[in-house]
Amino acid sequence: MNEMTPPKTERAAALKGLGSARKRVEDARFTQGKGNYVDDLKMPGMLFGDFVRSPYAHARIKSINADKAKAIPGVVAVLTADDLRPLNLHWMPTLAGDKQMVLADGKVLFQGQEVAFVVAEDRYVAADAVELVEVDYEELPVVVDPFKAQASDAPVLREDLEGNMEGAHGPRRHHNHIFTWEQGDKDATEAVVGSADVVAEEMVYYHRTHPCPLETCGCVASMDKVNGKLTVWGTFQAPHAVRTVASLISGIAEHNIRIISPDIGGGFGNKVGVYPGYICSIVASIVTGVPVKWVEDRMENLMATAFARDYWMQGKIAATKDGRITGLWCHVTADHGAFDACADPTKFPAGFFNICTGSYDIPTAYLAVDGVYTNKAPGGVAYRCSFRVTEAAYFIERMIEILALKLDMDPAELRAKNFIRKEQFPYQSALGWEYDSGDYQTAWDKALKAVDYEGLRREQAERVDAFKRGETRKLIGIGLTHFTEIVGAGPVKNCDILGLGMFDSCEIRIHPTGSAIARLGTISQGQGHATTFAQILASEIGIPADDITVEEGDTDTAPYGLGTYGSRSTPVAGAATAMAGRKIRAKAQMIAAYLLEVHDDDVEWDVDRFVVKGAPQRFKTMKEIAFASYNQAIPGVEPGLEAVSYYDPPNMTYPFGAYVCVMEVDVDTGEADIRKFYALDDCGTRINPMIIEGQVHGGLTEALAIAMGQEIAYDELGNVKTGTLMDFFVPTSWETPYYTTDHTVTPSPHHPIGAKGVGESPNVGGVPAFSNAVHDAFRTFGLTHTHMPHDHWRIWKIAHDLGLHG
Amino acid sequence: MSKMQINITVNGKKQELLAEPRELLIHVLRERLGVTGPHVGCDTSHCGACTVDMDGKSVKACTVFAAQANGADITTIEGLGGPDGLHVLQQMFKEHHGLQCGFCTPGMITRAYRLLQEIPNPSEEEVRFGMAGNLCRCTGYQNIVKAILAAAAELNAAKEAAQ
Amino acid sequence: MIPGSFEYHRPDSVASALEILAEYGDEARAIAGGHSLIPMMKLRMADVGHLVDLQAIADLKGITVQGDTIIIGAMTTQQELISSAELASAAPILREASLQIADPQVRYVGTIGGNVANGDPGNDLPGLMQCLDAQYTLAGRDGTREVAARDFYEAAYFTAREDDEILVSIKFRATTGGYAYEKQKRKIGDYATAAAAVLIAKDGATCSFASIAMTNLSDTPVWCEAAADALVGSSLDQAAIDAAVAAMLETIDPQEDNRGPVEFKNHVAGVILRRAIERAASRA
Structure with missing residues (x-):
């Protein structure tokens, strides 16, 4: 090793790679109040949407009269299921193979359900108008107990499914039954239980709760009628999946939809699903031609979303x-x-x-x-x-x-x-x-x-x-x-959502001066991806984590991925990051060997550089290799230093x-x-x-x-x-x-x-x-x-x- | 409904605007003045994400009408420190991983700022009690408490050095 | 959550505030700190046409201790109650109780007047004022009158204050002897599951004076005279405390809510009162 080369451990520490308690790069903006959450977005002409929600848990809707609401200055529109029906958007598919009303279609099925969507110049006018929408309800018997729901005389909740005894996950055996899912060996287990020395039996209830991130759900939908492009900024834990779902249900071509997750104020699963607020905002923006914002309040969040x-x-x-x-x-x-x-x-x-x-x-x-x-x-x-x-x-x-x-x-x-x-x-x-x-x-x-x-x-x-x-x-x-x-x-062979395999992705570009940008299909909601994914990469490609930008959440720039939930980011996207890094390193090895005038196999990786085997004073650092990739014509090698990896985990x-x-x-x-x-x-x-x-x-x-x-x-x-x-x-x-x-x-x-x-x-x-x-x-x-x-x-x-x- | 003239000082800058009396201070700050550091988290004065410093008190800006705030002097996270110089609390939150999603952070730091004005050398228990008007869903508070105690120590050391 | 519209008034004198209240009658509401009223307005459960903000009325502020009489202006905040050294020495139970109200931010703006006047049975200070035998001074256009805290509360949100009156100040005597404000709640920011305010004075080993009031265990605060009587003259032995708790349980009427069923609340009320008596006695 020549005198100028610091020892391995020192160089490794400087990378702030795996194992480093690196301070978070996200914190500068958050500690200064400069985060960019969805409700921080402000656009010219932007309207605000707010829901009329059902006070009843089960009721038939006899009529909706929005005349008084529409008469308030500043109210632009009041949407009901009847307005969405011609677009076939009054119902939407759920991620579980069922469908869900976007706006109440004839009846409501839970307290807080979305009944009408008021669009107004600001949130104050919208709230005033919500108060004035008159809905005539006829109350129906309510079932809140899942055991009573299965009684033969229990009220029919989902009239839309009446007579349909084949659900998304097999046969349904009752009008309020959704699916039966079985695993393991029933007969063998019952035999073991029936003949065991000791059997403990109990009903264990895990009660209903709610993720309740400090930021509620919301979005801004903006339909650019000139270019035919729909952009939606929102609290999405899975932006690409939202884009695909939005395209499938709206008929807008997927390349004309751009989904952006800005900073997200906590998710915890609350922001994985697609909610009526998103659909209504999109429709309202298409109808009005201006951006429409919808942000739920805490009560709506706890009552209606996830x-x-x-x-x-x-x-x-x-x-x-x-x-x-x-x-x-x-x-x-x-x-x-x-x-x-x-x-x-x-x-x-x-x-x-x-x-x-x-x-x-x-x-x-x-x-x-x-x-x-x-x-x-x-x-x-x-x-x-x-x-x-x-x-x-x-x-x-x-x-x-x-x-x-x-x-x-x-x-x-x-x-x-x-x-x-x-x-x-x-x-x-x-x-x-x-x-x-x-x-x-x-x-x-x-x-x-x-x-x-x-x-x-x-x-x-x-x-x-x-x-x-x-x-x-x-x-x-x-x-x-x-x-x-x-x-x-998870492994695509058994994990998909709406047919989308649950792989994840990372795309890396090394800049000529030896810094880099990595883009992923995931989206941080506080986990610190911009910090940790750079660390994974730093250890893989020998570029300091501080010189690597990590970008997520924009479907126009990030490679396709299934998002962040279920602790999947590190196991899947983290793996994709490492694998993409290895592709970079493989190409870097060829470049280094060429520059050092040795065979590819005669150089070896050493923290942040390739070194000629047996001649440690002869090396090329990643910084040098990066620049060379942009200015040297290396036979058989494309210019540039980029890679993308779609990682399908084996388990x-x-x-x-x-x-x-x-x-x-x-x-x-x-x-x-x-x-x-x-x-x-x-x-x-x-x-x-x-x-x-x-x-x-x-x-x-x-x-x-x-x-x-x-x-x-x-x-x-x-x-x-x-x-x-x-x-x-x-x-x-x-x-x-x-x-x-x-x-x-x-x-x-x-x-x-x-x-x-x-x-x-x-x-x-x-x-x-x-x-x-x-x-x-x-x-x-x-x-x-x-x-x-x-x-x-x-x-x-x-x-x-x-x-x-x- | 008629609007009224509101005069407030925000982060040292005098602001004059017309607003309905019912407008909430948090919306005046965020939507009229573009001061989006403080956030709305719960709407019912439980979470403290909207905390600002008003006339030397920590208040929840979601539960103050614009009209009530008329004449007030308000400091938000943006007024505590910025790119040209961070407040010690901002530094310590970063140093001790006192934040994750960042949504509660502006309210937390603004509240901690007032707490340290009143109790410059707090115990852990005093910090936990004094910060109990601010909810965080990510951190479990442990590193927030650590960051505030560290900031107090820094501020006290600086004060001693100055004397 | 967005409140409905209203006209805003910020009078600088009690007289002017009273005139506005008289002019708009039912449509007008006085606002102090607003941390009870504003959430109700945001939920659109309170409809206010004219909001009369009392913050600019200097006469409503301040803590005065003259001899053994304490007078507190209605717009004095809970934070000011907590940080007043004078009050901490003249009636330390006020500080102990105020620290258990809501959270720091709320205490900076929440006032003693708002807390005692709006008639919310969950508020901590009404019971405390009954325990202290405080007098409320109410100003109307025809002058002022005094109402005892023990006579003030009629039902939840219904009090002896007329709509066109303003609570201007609260008066009570400095305490001697032992005190305790004991409160059980689910978390910081919650109302009491049960709370007890207790004052005890001793003459030698004998209890010479006692006053007891309970919070959030009925649709009004509950001053428990019989419970106090059970202590006076005793040595604060177990039998006397048992009798006081039994007497208290006769007078409360808790309702089931998310904090728990009636049976639980009765039980906790007994435990809390016992603890308050024991702590007050230990300080007497």
Whole structure:
């Protein structure tokens, strides 16, 4: 090595590549108030759209009279289903193979449903006009319970489907039934369960909640009639998919549609779907010829766009007397609301719920899911989750605890006894997945040691004694979880949305002076892609991350991709980035060899340069190679240094983690105080530890909210009871505990850099950890299971029902 | 409905405009004056994304009428620091990863600015209590708290050095 | 969420505010901090034709402590209550309670007058004022009158204040002895699931004075005279506290809402009152 060349480690550090806690490049604009979110957009002549929404959960619309509304100065139009019908846009396809009313067509099916769209000069006039649209409703019987919805005399909710007993996912057996989805071996599982030493059985309900990003959904649609181009800026987690869907349903050629996701104020699954507001804005812009903005308010967001969960999971888990699990049986009643608008891959109407065997080697399993219509908002999105994985993790982690109770065994020991062992990977699960890699026991041992599990159990027992002596009214709960996620959807052979394979993409251009731009089909909503994807690339191509611009979210410039949700960006787009980088490097190698006048095979990669083997003083840096690619005529090589990669992952990735929550529960008030939370995550190769930690803190806090109080609750008439942030629980800094984070690293064997994704792990693992802690506090008093959310009164009720109030 | 003359000072600049009395301060700032740092998150004064500093108090601009704000002196995130010089809080939020999607950030920093005026050397508990009017869905607050404590330390060190 | 239109008035004297209120009658509403009224207007659950902003009336501001009498102007903010050293020494329960109202931003603009006058049973200060036996001074065009906080609340959002009157100030005596404001809520920013304001004075080991009021457990705040009576003369022993809690439970009438069912609220009310009594007694 010549004297001028700094050592390898120094050069590698300067790149700020993989493993660097690089500060985020996004933060400069956000900290200065210069983010560019959709409601920040302002255009000449722009109009504002606002919805008239149904106050009823189920009603026939007898008439709509917009005369008074139209008479207000500044009101441009009031659209109803009748106006959209000639364009065939009064209904739209959902991502789940169903269809959904854009504007109420004859009836409404949930409270808050879109009935008419007012277009006015500004949002104040629009709101005034909304008040004046007169809708005559005839109330119909309401069904909010998915079990009652399946009674033979239940009201018909979807009259449009009457008589149609073949749905998008197979036969329907009732007028409010959507699909049945089965996995595993039913007969074998029932035989195992029927003859097992021990069977624990429980109905585990994961309540209805909502992703509730701080920024609500919205868009600006702008039809340029001169050029025939439609541009839509919006809160889209999957801009390319929106473009294709918009083209298919509007008939506008896809090249004439440009979808742009500007900065997005959090998504968490809320911004994957296509909403009536987008369609109405597009139509309104086509009709008026000027840009039309629609931004929902918080109440509309909670009532109408994309709820999550609402899964009734009936489970049976079978084991030998000494705690070896032999079988798992599960039946889910899935409440999808009025339209099936889940955003799952097409072949998975219950998402990846069949990961519900979790971290355990369960030889036999069976799962059936029935989707049901009710008079509630549509959705069923993956709220910080990879398609029903949070439901699955919650289910298995509750069932394990319930089994441990039945076996009178320590739940930590029961888990350890049944882990899939390191040497079993790749592991074929009974419900159809091939787990890529894992080392559960190591993570588990590390977690239990870190929290002094034995000591905690002793302290808990002492507290119970003190409680029984009347010295305290607070119990200690220790919530354990070992979760396994399935993320990175996914292989095109089994994952598509509306026929679009779930690959992702990256296109890289190296500039002559050795800096670069990378464009991806994903879109960050806070994950920091502009920071981390540059790091992946820096390590691959030896250009400092600081010299790489990452651009996402504009369908006119980015290569096609399926977007950001389900922790898929790192596993899929991150892989595409690495692969595109490798193409760059392969070409760079040829250029370097040419410049160094040696054979291609005689140079080798060295952090940021190619070096002649055995002659380290002879090298070409990437900076030199980049310039050469633009000014040297290299025989047989095209000028320039660019590459694009469309990455179709061979498998999903399977991040995992071990969480421990220590909670003090006040038996009298139902208040719960999180005393300690330890989170060990294994997401494979760690790209940016600072960002990983931030993701874990945030995901845990969303888990805290869900487990401890956050719900979309309905009364019997289908009225939403939790429509504002007064009642919809989002914890503040005061209720949120301090988290201790930790990690192990088990790389994914099939991912180019071994990364697995982390964004959703803390939510998937956090919810059972918090919930198990509540249950565990009352374990010695006979509690088996109770439903979330564990808000004060429900915890109080546990104590009350157990006779702890004297 | 008739409009009224509103005179406000925003980030040191006097502004005169005609607005309906019912217009919310947040809309006056964002739509009339192009000050889009503060955001609307919840509409009901729970989330604090719209926080601005008004006459030396942290207020939620979604719950103040333009008419009420007439005559007020308002500072938003844009007024705390910019490309020519960041406020220490802006630097520390970046340094300690105190933000992710960025939507709550302007309100957070503007609120933290006032908190540190009142409690220059806060404990972690005081920061958590003093920031409880601002919701964040991404960070779990841990790094926000860390950033504010770090900013307080920096500001105090600078003050001491100056004395 | 966009409010309807209104005409705006910003009078600089109580007299002028009263004239505007009289002129527009039902259509007019006085606004203080506005953090109860504005959300209602944005939800279009309150329709206001004329909004009378009291912020410019200097007479409505300020905290005065004269001997053992405290007078607080209606437009004094909760943040000002919290940061007043004089008040912290004359009636520290005010600071303790005010810190538990809503969140910091709301306390900067939320006023004592708005909090006690709008009749929202969820507000914290009405119960506290009953506990303190505060007097409200109401100004009308015919002069002022005083109404005891204990007589002021009739039902949710219905009070003894006439539509054309303005609450100008609140008067109460400095406290001696122990105090506690105990509140259970789901999170910062929430109204109380149950809250208790308690004042206790002791003569030796004997309770010589007690006052108790409960919040958000009925459609008005509930001053519990019988509960206080159960404590006075006792040594604040368990039996006396049990009797006070039992008496309190006789007088509250909680309703089920998202915070929980009636049975839970009754239970929590008892626990909260017990804690408040114990804390107040420990400070007496």
